[in-house]
Amino acid sequence: xxxxxxxxxxxxxxxxxxxxxxxxxxxxxxxxxxxxxxxxxxxxxxxxxxxxxxxxxxxxxxxxxxxxxxxxxxxxxxxxxxxxxxxxxxxxxxxxxxxxxxxxxxxxxxxxxxx
Amino acid sequence: xxxxxxxxxxxxxxxxxxxxxxxxxxxxxxxxxxxxxxxxxxxxxxxxxxxxxxxxxxxxxxxxxxxxxxxxxxxxxxxxxxxxxxxxxxxxxxxxxxxxxxxxxxxxxxxxxxx
Numbered sequence: 537x538x539x540x541x542x543x544x545x546x547x548x549x550x551x552x553x554x555x556x557x558x559x560x561x562x563x564x565x566x567x568x569x570x571x572x573x574x575x576x577x578x579x580x581x582x583x584x585x586x587x588x589x590x591x592x593x594x595x596x597x598x599x600x601x602x603x604x605x606x607x608x609x610x611x612x613x614x615x616x617x618x619x620x621x622x623x624x625x626x627x628x629x630x631x632x633x634x635x636x637x638x639x640x641x642x643x644x645x646x647x648x649x650x651x
Numbered sequence: 652x653x654x655x656x657x658x659x660x661x662x663x664x665x666x667x668x669x670x671x672x673x674x675x676x677x678x679x680x681x682x683x684x685x686x687x688x689x690x691x692x693x694x695x696x697x698x699x700x701x702x703x704x705x706x707x708x709x710x711x712x713x714x715x716x717x718x719x720x721x722x723x724x725x726x727x728x729x730x731x732x733x734x735x736x737x738x739x740x741x742x743x744x745x746x747x748x749x750x751x752x753x754x755x756x757x758x759x760x761x762x763x764x765x766x
Binding site: 537538539540541542543544545546547548553625626628629630633636637640641643644645 | 652653654655656657658659660661662663664668740741743744745748751752755756758759760
């Protein structure tokens with residue numbers, strides 16, 4: 537069976553600054569309260585999650601995380617207001633896209649799935 | 652400046668069978684009449700173009716090219732009717748997508764380009 541696939545992302549100076557995956561990572565930080573737990577939630581090593589977050593901050597020129605070091609819970613992280621706004625805007629940008637792609641596919645490749 | 656980007660492709664059994672790039676390669680074969688010239692037109696080595704065309708044929712279970720070996724012009728290639736139909740369907744699938752992505756971006760990230 538042939539299925540349509542897509543990817544959506546944002547670039548600045550030719551470099552990725554936001555994507556579905558990056559937004560899921562930010563959302564995981566928001567919902568878990570730590571980079572460690574967020575990395576686990578999106579199934580990447582801590583180091584990769586940390587690097588991607590730092591890379592986004594550098595490329596965007598924004599602070600995305602407020603972090604606490606140490607403490608009983610081993611520190612934590614939460615999104616800045618700017619990061620929350622970017623997440624919300626990206627979700628608005630991408631919302632309904634899958635359905636749009638599916639509709640276009642059904643129209644253009646009508647019947648080909650059966651082939 | 653932040654810009655939206657996207658990619659659209661089709662998969663069968665989890666493998667890419669058609670994409671914007673692959674369709675441009677097929678279109679280049681159609682317009683140049685040879686795999687060699689098509690590879691040059693889409694700026695990849697001949698071997699890579701040939702492998703991608705064979706891969707698509709194998710994954711789709713279709714003949715995409717009619718080739719002539721040898722002759723004064725060193726042989727040539729043209730698209731089969733099935734390949735022409737796939738190209739046309741993919742163009743219908745993807746037509747207007749860039750504008751759709753841009754509109755969604757403008758709506759969701761209103762004013763952020765200035766930032």
